[in-house]
Amino acid sequence: MAHSPLNAFRFLVPALTALTVVVVTQLALAQPLRAQEIDRNRIRLGGDYERLTLDGFRQCKRRCDRDPRCKAWTFIKTTGQCRLKRIKGIALPNRCCVSGVKTERPPTETAEVLCAEFASQAVDDYEQNLVDRCRLRGPLWHGNYNRHYRRCLRLSPRARRAEAQSRKLALEDCVQIAGRTRNIRCDHYARISVAQNETNERYDCGLRGELWSDSVRALTRWCEGASQAAAEDRIRRRERLIRRCLSRGGRAVNPKCREAAKRLVALNDRQIRLRCGYGGFYFHSDRDRHYRWCLDQSDSNLRTAIQNLEREVRKCERRRKRFRFFRQLLRP
Numbered sequence: 001m002a003h004s005p006l007n008a009f010r011f012l013v014p015a016l017t018a019l020t021v022v023v024v025t026q027l028a029l030a031q032p033l034r035a036q037e038i039d040r041n042r043i044r045l046g047g048d049y050e051r052l053t054l055d056g057f058r059q060c061k062r063r064c065d066r067d068p069r070c071k072a073w074t075f076i077k078t079t080g081q082c083r084l085k086r087i088k089g090i091a092l093p094n095r096c097c098v099s100g101v102k103t104e105r106p107p108t109e110t111a112e113v114l115c116a117e118f119a120s121q122a123v124d125d126y127e128q129n130l131v132d133r134c135r136l137r138g139p140l141w142h143g144n145y146n147r148h149y150r151r152c153l154r155l156s157p158r159a160r161r162a163e164a165q166s167r168k169l170a171l172e173d174c175v176q177i178a179g180r181t182r183n184i185r186c187d188h189y190a191r192i193s194v195a196q197n198e199t200n201e202r203y204d205c206g207l208r209g210e211l212w213s214d215s216v217r218a219l220t221r222w223c224e225g226a227s228q229a230a231a232e233d234r235i236r237r238r239e240r241l242i243r244r245c246l247s248r249g250g251r252a253v254n255p256k257c258r259e260a261a262k263r264l265v266a267l268n269d270r271q272i273r274l275r276c277g278y279g280g281f282y283f284h285s286d287r288d289r290h291y292r293w294c295l296d297q298s299d300s301n302l303r304t305a306i307q308n309l310e311r312e313v314r315k316c317e318r319r320r321k322r323f324r325f326f327r328q329l330l331r332p
Contacts (some may be wrong), residue, residue: 031314043097043246044074045199047087047120051146054082057098064102068150069116074099079292086120086145094246115152118160122148125167133216134174140167186223189231190216196238205245211238224275257294260302267309278317282309 013104038061054060057075060082064070072085075098088101126143127138140163144150152160197214200207211234214220223231268283282305284290294302 011158015210039091039099041093041095041097042091043076043094043101044072044085044089044091044099045246046089046202047071047085048083048150049086049201050084052084053080055080057082057100060084060098061100062142062239064100068101068110069119072099072101078288079295086116086123092243096246111153114157115149116162118152119145119148120165122167125171126173129174130214131194131216132171132174136174171177185228185231186220188233189223190219192235193219193238196235198244199212199242200238200245203242203245205242207238207241207245211241254291256294256299256302257291260288260294260306261287261308264309267306267313271313271316272315276313276319276320277314278316316331 038057052060052063054063054075057077060075061072063082064073064084067084069086072088074083074085075081076083076096077098078096089101107173122140123143123145126141128134129141131198155163161162194214194216197212264282265285265287268278268285271278271283297305
């Protein structure tokens with residue numbers, strides 16, 4: 001009886017119960033880890049190589065997961081823009097966005113993966129060339145990530161290695177040349193200033209003036225004649241302006257669209273007073289929504305749309321006047 005099937009089943013039930021508890025516990029612990037891939041109310045700066053207009057952040061995440069070039073992503077809720085990134089970048093708190101880092105997978109030696117790393121390193125080498133004032137020029141030295149990537153796909157593995165080694169040796173020779181880091185304080189100031197200006201250009205902030213420059217030489221020369229407090233003040237002022245730009249989703253204020261949004265809200269208020277009963281996509285009082293719509297319109301389309309809406313409101317006004325006129329005639 002000790003070896004009967006019934007006794008074996010009695011010993012097997014506790015073991016299956018314990019295994020079920022372990023599996024369920026592991027699944028419960030794994031669930032929060034998947035949620036950590038998505039950072040709500042956070043923006044990631046730097047490394048954009050593609051911008052898309054999508055319906056939601058989940059689509060943005062899926063595009064990043066499927067692209068071997070992508071390391072991280074940011075979805076701007078106000079504009080519906082998905083930004084795919086070649087690097088993880090810097091994460092900052094901002095309610096404008098949802099961001100995430102691509103889940104790391106075991107590396108595969110496909111041409112797409114190798115060329116993604118190749119292109120990212122090429123852009124980093126180019127930026128290092130600018131910061132260190134090496135003045136290296138030619139077809140190998142530019143900051144266009146997608147051009148580097150497409151060119152890499154046409155190269156043989158040997159040619160890729162030779163080109164990457166060529167850039168590396170050129171930068172090492174540049175660093176060994178004396179006299180480029182005489183003033184550590186101003187070298188630091190110039191590096192930060194160039195990075196801030198690149199963020200300004202990358203996110204279409206439209207910031208101009210004496211604060212904004214990509215010339216390391218000019219920035220260093222200004223710093224050498226200024227106090228440390230003045231240099232730190234400029235860095236803080238630029239940072240405030242960039243944060244303000246990013247809070248709008250990364251676009252400069254457009255005077256044309258600001259005026260158009262104001263006119264459209266006024267038209268909606270007018271048709272409400274007239275009791276026209278209009279609604280839908282164009283007739284509402286959300287100024288920000290009108291502004292975002294305007295950013296995607298050409299001048300001619302915008303002008304035509306506003307003229308048509310004004311015409312509709314005038315027709316409604318004439319109808320209301322005729323209605324009041326006939327109502328007065330019919331009064332006893």
